[in-house]
Amino acid sequence: MTVAHAFSRTDLAPALAELRLLLGDRLTTALAVREQHGKDLTYHAGHAPDAVAFPRTTEEVAEIVRVCARAGVPIVPYGTGTSLEGHIAALEGGITVDLSGMARxxxxxxxxxxxxxxxxxxxxxxxxxxxxxxxxxxxxxxxxxxxxxxxxxxxxxxxxxxxxxxxxxxxxxxxxxxxxxxxxxxxxxxxxxxxxxxxxxxxxxxxxxxxxxxxxxxxxxVPEAISAAVASFETLEGAVDTVITTIQSGVPVSRIELLDALQMKAVNAYSKLDYPEQPTLFFEFIGTPAGVEEQARMVEEIADGFGAGVFRWSTRPEDRNRLWQARHDVLWATKMLRPGSEMKATDVCVPISRLAEAVLAARADAEAAGLTAPIVGHVGDGNFHLSFLVDVNDPGEMAAAEEVNDKVVMRALAMGGTCTGEHGVGSGKMRHLEAEHGPGIEVMRAIKRALDPLNIMNPGKIFRLDPSAPFPER
Incomplete structure (x- = not known):
């Protein structure tokens, strides 16, 4: 990979010596810590930094950056390491700046x-x-x-x-x-x-x-009243059409989450729930008690029209908390579907009128390729995710997952959507971002060069600074 900054290993030792004077034992070169900070939660290969710094103040962060800027040493900011598109990989080495100690x-x-x-x-x-x-x-x-x-x-x-x-x-x-x-x-x-x-x-x-x-x-x-509901459907199309009609009808829902049948199988097993293993919607309604009940009744009527077999709703906090905790634990539930596999997560966002077409086509693509890839999404705003469970040592399987991912993304772009609704670009979706923005990437490059002329800030992410350079390996 072409390196656009001037960093070399000969610059590192003096920089580390300066940072040790500043941070003491809050700078570490321990291999286990470095490896942890260079790997996200998905299949992306880990790239460990040369050291990890743990600042406690903004001024310490500023001094770390000044030291690295003088030496041309790359810097990778780090929060909790939960990103999904290779954001935290230290592709060019350097210093990872872990901000977890700044928690006031x-x-x-x-x-x-x-x-x-x-x-x-x-x-x-x-x-x-x-x-x-x-x-x-x-x-x-x-x-x-x-x-x-x-x-x-x-x-x-x-x-x-x-x-x-x-x-x-x-x-x-x-x-x-x-x-x-x-x-x-x-x-x-x-x-x-x-x-x-x-x-x-x-x-x-x-x-x-x-x-x-x-x-x-x-x-x-905090709203005066909150209720949650779960609706199960015979078909994925019925579930998605319920979402579209709910949004187009102006029902002021707080949350609408879609889980396909495979995703519900994983969620039931992991979170000890007993919902039908069918395409399912999770809803949340907020407002006054009367308003919440009215919203739930309206959505129940819409769901009935699209073949909902089960519609359960509850105002009890313990029921709601259990439901949304299960939704937030989807990543861990999904991994249990295929122990030993790695997850390749992707997401797109499309205009709400094209949601059914996009979701159904993505489901068909994954099934035709023989891939385990449940679908879940914040479908109230047209955003959905596929989580491919892959054997990273099987080139054919990796290629198939990449091909389906490309189909899903390019279809979303053709519909007027985006290559990522919330995961971000990192190093994993750089080629897709360039497909989405076209000549607009040059404006981004100009901003990057103007603000970071040494290219020390998280190099190799979002887009190629040199358009002739190869994309990072996926």
Whole structure:
């Protein structure tokens, strides 16, 4: 692979010596720690950094970056390591900056419904802190990810149909730039027309333009009433058509999750549930008690029209919590379908009117290729996922999974959709991003070169800086 920065191993020793003076035993070159920090939760090959740094303050992060910039040493930001597209692999070696030690909740402004946190705070820790205030932060990817990592990857989750993604819920950031300068973007105001929107530039930049160390978030009030429902269908088409009709009818659902029959088999086994092993929808409704009941009745009527055989709904918190915990544990449940395999996860997002076509075609592609690949998705906003369970030592099986993945993505693009609704690009979807954006990639390259001329920030991710270079191996 072509290396675009000037890093060489001769630069590393002096940089490590400087970083040891700064961090002491919070800089490690232990192999086990390095390997852990270079491998995500999927099939992507691990690439360990040369060292891992554990800063505790923004100023320490800035000094780490200054040291690395002087030596041209690559830097890979790290939150909790739960990404799925090779984001954290140290493809060119260098220093991984683990932000888990920066976990302070700095300021809660309950009257204005916003909060400022350090990047290492996880979403569950934040919501536990907010519980007694009647507030919560709604973005909920399946993993207990860090807020900084969620901002860097523009994460979303099951609540996106109602509350949006990180893009809509980040008010501002503290960022360490590739030169080691500390900047703050955005304000606590809910809107602004002041200059370039730097916050949105860094949200979704996947660590390629700087390191996010603090995040200002908007919060939401805990609803007065919440209910959950489960609907099982004879056909996948019936389930997806229920989603489309529900959204087009304007029912203000909070969550709609699709699980195909294979996914339900995995979820039942892992989470000890007893739902039919059929295409299934999980719903959540919020509002007043009367409004919640009305929403559930409306959706039940829609589901009946598309062949729902079972429709169960409940307002008991323990039932709801069990249901959504099962949904969030889908990754681990899926892995149990084929012990010893690796997961190749992919996702796309399409306009809601094309959802049925996209999901049914993806299911047919996987079955025709003989692949184990359950489908799950935040289908209320047109986003769905396939999780291929593959033998990484079988070239034929890997090629088949890659071919199906390409078909699913290119079909989504042809429908006016995107190559990834929430997983991000990392190193795994670089070729797909270029297919989606075409000449727009040159604008991204120009921004990268301007802000990170040494290409030290998470090199080899999102797009090829040199368009003649080969894509990373998958």
């Amino acid at each position: 909740i700095i300021e809660v402004n309950d009257g204005d419904m916003d909060v400022r946190v350090e990047a290492g705070v996880t979403r569950k820790a934040l919501n536990a802190h907010l519980r007694d205030l009647g507030l919560f932060f709604p973005i909920d990817p399946g993993a207990d990810a860090s807020i900084g990592g969620m901002a860097a990857t523009r994460a979303s989750g099951t609540n996106a149909v109602r509350y949006g993604t990180m893009r809509e819920n980040v008010l501002g950031l503290t960022v360490v730039t590739p030169s080691g300068e500390v900047i703050r973007t955005g304000t606590r105001a809910r809107k602004s027309s002041a200059g370039y929107d730097l916050t949105r530039l860094y949200v979704g930049s996947e660590g390629t333009l700087g390191i996010i160390t603090e995040v200002q978030l908007r919060l939401h009030g």
